[in-house]
Amino acid sequence: MAKATLLRDPYNIIITGVGGQGNVMSSRVLGSMLADKGYFVTIGETFGPSQRGGSVMSHLRISGKSIWSPQIPEHKADIIAALEPIEAIRVLAPYGNPDVKILCNTRPIYPATVIRGEEKYPSIEEIKKSVTKLASDSIFIDATEEAQRLGNPILANIIMLGAICGSRTLPVEKKNFEEAIAGRVKPSLIEINCAAFDVGMKLSQG
Amino acid sequence: MSYLTDNKAGAEHLLMGNEAIVRGALEAGVNVAAGYPGTPSSEIVDSLAKVARERNIYVEWSTNEKVALEVASAASFAGLRSLCAMKQNGVNVASDFLLHLASSGIRGGMLLVACDDPGALSSVNEGESRLFAHLVEIPLLEPGDFQEAKDIIKWAFELSEEIQNIVMVRSVTRMSHASGNVKYGGLPDTEVHADFKCDGQLFDPERGPMISMAVGAASLQHGPQQEKIKRAARIFEDCPFNNYTGPERPELLIITSSACNLYTREAVNLLGIKKRVGILKLATTWPLPPNLIEKHLVSTDKILIVEEVLPILEGQVKILAAEMATEIGAKIFYGKRSDHLPSVGELNPDLVVAALSSILDINYESVSETFVSEAKKLAERATPDRGLTFCPGCPHRASYWSIHNALELDGRKGFVCGDIGCYVMGTLPSGFSTVKTLHSMGSGTGVASGFGKLKQFGMDQPVIAVCGDSTFFHAAMPALANAVHHKSPFTMVILDNSGTAMTGFQPHPGSPENVLGETAPALDIEAICRSMGALVETEDPFNLEATRKTFHRLIEIDEGAKVLILRQACALSPERKNKKKYEMHIDEAICLGENCGCNRLCTRIYGCPGIVWDTEKGVSRIDDMICVGCGVCADICPAGAITREEVE
Structure with a gap:
């Protein structure tokens, strides 16, 4: 299969969020979209002992040449997509660089330490300002609110996936998503997932 | 049809390492698979179960890993191919049978797939399973990427049949739970016939009984067993999964295996030193093939061994180097013993970069540097720790709440002996720091049984053990039998959430259905405990008042083992997921906030992620996106500000 040249090879994407947000699902859908196009895809997933509530991230490596390490080397992320805002910052420190593209959902999920009052959660304005200062190519998306408008907040993960694909950095199109999602959700849910993907695509294109 | 059984020529799929192992087993025509769930190994048996009917495989989640290995061995004795999968701690459990199985040998090809967890990402330790292969003298194979995770399985089955012994295949979290492209081979015919031939003489490998009985005659079995491992070493000399990339005479030779192969390749690429260093990637890490090792050791003076956790491969290479010293000369070794790589935690490309940069x-x-320091400063300032906590609506939070409060009221400094499951978080503030001992599967009850007998030395603290329903069957039953028989006074709380929840709701002997979806006799935990002679009570942990009262009554009984079963399904279980029992409300007019005197009991202490503190209004608030409507917090609020409304 003829493959478009990647902006960088390997091209490194981190999808991060909180356990329960559908992080793993979105990384696998994106991975199979690219694998189906003939690329080598390596996905590394980090999920801790808690199925929900902990920080989680998936590392995706896209390459025309080979499989790569399931852990992206430090400061080598090309895209960081965060389903939760402070998780963008958590990942930016070890994996970011001045050229990284950040796609960030704005809806906070408060950590237990914040709920207990032991730690403070930064304001969304502060998050936006400081992230943009470090990584100038940053887009903030109200993915959870958009997902609630579609009827289910869990669709934020697919909206963010649409945003990644809409950022014109990967050789993928809507129809690749349609093919990839079809095998993973019940037929009755395909339409709503496609609608969520469209919302994300549009939002990332401004 | 599952993508795992795609039989089109040239098919290629993006597979998790565990799925690649499964596809390899299918291509090898595996007939029987068994295991006990444990991260990162669980997807192996789960995925095989999904295609069991289609591929004529018998698959089960066994009571524990030792039983799983026994079940799988029967298939091998009857001439079939079998596979047994477990996490590293499971190998400890299975090791008693494993030692004897390695002694009796096998007939049909048999694999033990052990999935280790360097860095203890999902475990209570980062224990090594590799040393078991050394200890019981069986071959150890470690795939170095996803394609190999599939391909090596068929080869391992053939090796197992060739040497007539079980073969251990070891994966790690970053192989098992990572994904990559895998090219498929064909699937074989699934018709087989099981027949246990046992009419031959003792120690006849073809038709004799399968026994491990070298009593007083070690050479009869141990000798032939050691011949098998020597044969494996000879076969390993030409193993297609051992390969070398790099110059003929590298400045530095790197010897590596498993996921470290991928980290090493990445590090060499990042540093642009392909022309300076060579990588010897080994799949056969025990026993090492001496000629292959010699050929590469002789090519350079400096050797770096890249492996995770303990320096096991490093030790083996050094033994061979010492034996070959006159042929290969003196070498400088780098690795863990030289402090170039850590012996704790998992590796990654950057740790290998650091080692290579230093050498x-x-x-x-x-x-x-500026970016690094600014990003770090921001992270320190703006990323509150997520810590570990129970899911919203988790029954364990409610159970620990009642246990903790009852122990506080009791005032005799009672404590809980913990066990393995999500409820290990009873050691943390999310479980109100109630759990004071924590070790292995089933050990909470055993340790509690011991504490109970310390009364004669003046210990008067109430002793509690907790254990999950799957853990009860796995290893806590013998400990309870011990406690009842020895009249050890303690209270065992069985946190029954209706499945092996932490690893993805695998069934256990108390489940009404097995992994193949067939109706199965569900063993009754109450009846078992009662027949053992324990006093047994059952409560719903979401009923806080009844739970606390019953628990308190039990811990006040000074004699014998008591059992309290706290039964409520896991919040993520199929029966509760996406089904709210209650809509929860907080009346801002009633919530007294900081002035209540409760010291923010709901958010600061109970800490369910479904309730958040609204700093602006100074009241608590339900986070509708997170709350799953278990209703418990309504009983915690002393002001009565939290109410529940049953969902139709």
């Missing part, structure tokens, strides 16, 4: 005196900077 080869290279200056590596991936990004400017």
